[in-house]
Amino acid sequence: MKNRFFLRIFISLFLVAMLSMTILLLVSVDGVTKYYLSTVEDGMEKSLSVISSNTSALLSAGDTSALDLFFISVAKSTGYRLTLIDTSGTVILDSDENPKSMGNHKDRPEIESALNNKAGKSMRFSITRQQDMLYIAILLNIEGKSPVILRIASYVSHTKEAVADFYGRFTLIALFVVICMVIVSYLLTKNVYGPIDRLVTVSKRIADGDFDARVVIFRKDELKVLAESFNIMAEKVKKLFSQSEESREELNKIISTMHEGVLVIDRGGKILLSNEAAKRMFESENMEGRNFREIVRNPDFSELVNRCALEKSGVSGEFKNQNRDILVNLGYIEGVNETVATLFDITAIRETDRMRRDFIMNASHELRTPLTAIRGFIETMSDGVEGENKKYLEIIERHTERLVNIVEDLLSLSSLEHTERLEKEFTDPVKLTEEVVRIMKPKAEMKGLSVTFEHDSPPKISIDIFKFEQVLINLIDNAIKYTDKGFVKVRLNHDESTLLLEIEDSGIGISDEHRKRIFERFYVANKSRSKKSGGTGLGLAIVKHIVLLHDGTVDFKSSNEGTLFLVKLPLNQERSR
Numbered sequence: 001m002k003n004r005f006f007l008r009i010f011i012s013l014f015l016v017a018m019l020s021m022t023i024l025l026l027v028s029v030d031g032v033t034k035y036y037l038s039t040v041e042d043g044m045e046k047s048l049s050v051i052s053s054n055t056s057a058l059l060s061a062g063d064t065s066a067l068d069l070f071f072i073s074v075a076k077s078t079g080y081r082l083t084l085i086d087t088s089g090t091v092i093l094d095s096d097e098n099p100k101s102m103g104n105h106k107d108r109p110e111i112e113s114a115l116n117n118k119a120g121k122s123m124r125f126s127i128t129r130q131q132d133m134l135y136i137a138i139l140l141n142i143e144g145k146s147p148v149i150l151r152i153a154s155y156v157s158h159t160k161e162a163v164a165d166f167y168g169r170f171t172l173i174a175l176f177v178v179i180c181m182v183i184v185s186y187l188l189t190k191n192v193y194g195p196i197d198r199l200v201t202v203s204k205r206i207a208d209g210d211f212d213a214r215v216v217i218f219r220k221d222e223l224k225v226l227a228e229s230f231n232i233m234a235e236k237v238k239k240l241f242s243q244s245e246e247s248r249e250e251l252n253k254i255i256s257t258m259h260e261g262v263l264v265i266d267r268g269g270k271i272l273l274s275n276e277a278a279k280r281m282f283e284s285e286n287m288e289g290r291n292f293r294e295i296v297r298n299p300d301f302s303e304l305v306n307r308c309a310l311e312k313s314g315v316s317g318e319f320k321n322q323n324r325d326i327l328v329n330l331g332y333i334e335g336v337n338e339t340v341a342t343l344f345d346i347t348a349i350r351e352t353d354r355m356r357r358d359f360i361m362n363a364s365h366e367l368r369t370p371l372t373a374i375r376g377f378i379e380t381m382s383d384g385v386e387g388e389n390k391k392y393l394e395i396i397e398r399h400t401e402r403l404v405n406i407v408e409d410l411l412s413l414s415s416l417e418h419t420e421r422l423e424k425e426f427t428d429p430v431k432l433t434e435e436v437v438r439i440m441k442p443k444a445e446m447k448g449l450s451v452t453f454e455h456d457s458p459p460k461i462s463i464d465i466f467k468f469e470q471v472l473i474n475l476i477d478n479a480i481k482y483t484d485k486g487f488v489k490v491r492l493n494h495d496e497s498t499l500l501l502e503i504e505d506s507g508i509g510i511s512d513e514h515r516k517r518i519f520e521r522f523y524v525a526n527k528s529r530s531k532k533s534g535g536t537g538l539g540l541a542i543v544k545h546i547v548l549l550h551d552g553t554v555d556f557k558s559s560n561e562g563t564l565f566l567v568k569l570p571l572n573q574e575r576s577r
């Protein structure tokens, strides 16, 4: 890590330095070469002006051998090479070579320029000398003689030597720079990486759960600010973590002391959390991390969990676990996609309920026989009783009738509670209702009430005919019983999926305070009225029970101008009990 940091700094510095040094080198080499060449050229030009005047003088004197000697002596003392060439390119004299052995020079660039009366210059490789040479040639016009070209040549190899020397020095400088860069990179790494390394180490310790780890940096720059901010952040993380730890512990305590079982299940069915009650309920110690299906081996529970996750909403239901009745409420936590199951052991409640139902049924059965006997004897006695006793007997008869009604109602309620399957038949609901209305009509008319029946054309519906009649009888009976004047209207309509039965009256109404309890057994809203009418408060409980068995709903709207009971039954009942 540290080496990588060092390398990165070093390579960056190295690249920048090398690039700038290369540019500098190229520019410098070019400058040095030009400078050396111009110095050589300057010297040559100065010498040429002296040599040309001497050459012109010796030529006009026609002293070729003196000129030859002059050329040799100049060449010796200056190192220059002197050549005299005629305008056809033939070499006349040369300080270094025998002119006869030299080829025609007309095509040499410096000669071509000189022939055009310009001072010709050319730098090229001399095959004769096997060296780079700089040539300067001028045309000499001598009176009375044909013009000739004087050429002076000089080696430029010392220019190359100077450049090579320059390269050598430059390499030394580059080496020095590289060493400096290694030192600078090392110092920078130590200076910058050291604090960063400490930050990294401390952050790793914090990530591993050591929230007390802090960074100490003795300097006064941005890294110090960074370290301080880091320490503040670490302090906050520590505080937040301890807070969340505290609330987690508190929550765990609450959950573990709960009487109800709690299971938190993730999307894959894994149990993330369970409390003591759940462990007791399913007799399993290690639940966390296991699939809930291994622990709660019940298809109903699995289906409820799946449904909750699928619908992403709360679901409730019951299931059996080792002969215990368990009520479960499932909630869905969006975002984390977890299901929370709260489980209640309702075995005792179910048992009490069953005992209650059995008791009512048995008691009603037991009461039925003596009541039938009493009824029979009252009938027998009524013929022979006169005066006061007849009045008493009538009271006995009325109360006995009431008792018989209660027993009958209780029996029918018990039988409903024990009903597992309905005796369903496809029936025309209009015909059925019409028949009940016809039977109930005389009772209403005796009270001076009008009874009407309106309906659309609902399709046949699968219902338990006898039980549906009970619903109709009870609701119409109530409407008649609790209405003194006006009407009783029965309506039967339907929409796509529902059959709607309405029984409306213009009676005394039901005040809102009774709304919650009106469908309970033995609940009467108006006690004195019920006493008079002989109501026991069981009719609506029977109605509710039957409607629920048909997967329907029953509700009412009421004011002091009358009451409207509304029964809704699904037209396509999938479930048939």
Ligand SMILES: Nc1ncnc2c1ncn2[C@@H]1O[C@H](COP(=O)(O)OP(=O)(O)OP(=O)(O)O)[C@@H](O)[C@H]1O
Binding pocket: 409, 474, 478, 479, 481, 482, 505, 507, 508, 509, 510, 518, 523, 524, 525, 526, 530, 534, 535, 536, 537, 538, 539, 540, 541, 563
């Ligand atoms: N149409 C109605 N108008 C006003 N009050 C009503 C009406 N229907 C029911 N109630 C009130 O609701 C109570 C419960 O009715 P429910 O039919 O259960 O019992 P009941 O009529 O008193 O007795 P039962 O029907 O068992 O002979 C009644 O006592 C009455 O106070």
Ligand SMILES: [Mg+2]
Binding pocket: 474, 477, 478, 535, 538, 539, 540
């Ligand atoms: Mg009633």
